[in-house]
Amino acid sequence: MSPLVSIIMPLYNKADFVEKAVQSVCAQTFLDWELIIINDGSTDTSVDVVTPFLQEHKEKISLYSQQNAGVAVARNNGIEHAKGQYLCFLDADDWWNPNFLERIVFLSKQYTDAGLFASNYVY
Secondary structure, eight states: OOOSEEEEEEESSOTTTHHHHHHHHHTOSOOOEEEEEEEEOOOSSHHHHHHHHHHHTTTTEEEEEEOSOOHHHHHHHHHHHOOSSEEEEOOTTOOOOTTHHHHHHHHHHHOTTOSOOOOOOOO
């Protein structure tokens, strides 16, 4: 069965941050998701950092690699692999509160005519 939400995460040289980003996805209270990580030709240890997550959550997290082509190309490649009804984008140096997806899915059901949802951020 396809997940409701596909999360696209471009990854380029974010070894110091990506673990927290992936952990924030794994900690979501809403569980019907897949995480698609697009390695955009990283030259640091970013792929090594995400590898344990791939092994632990192989049914929910996938990694695809491409030559460095930029974040837009990485996002588009992630969309090509997505199976979910909804797309979410999370950068590899950001993270979500545990109820982020739960709230977004709730809002999507409340406001069925909306084509896009965005959120604020804390710096």
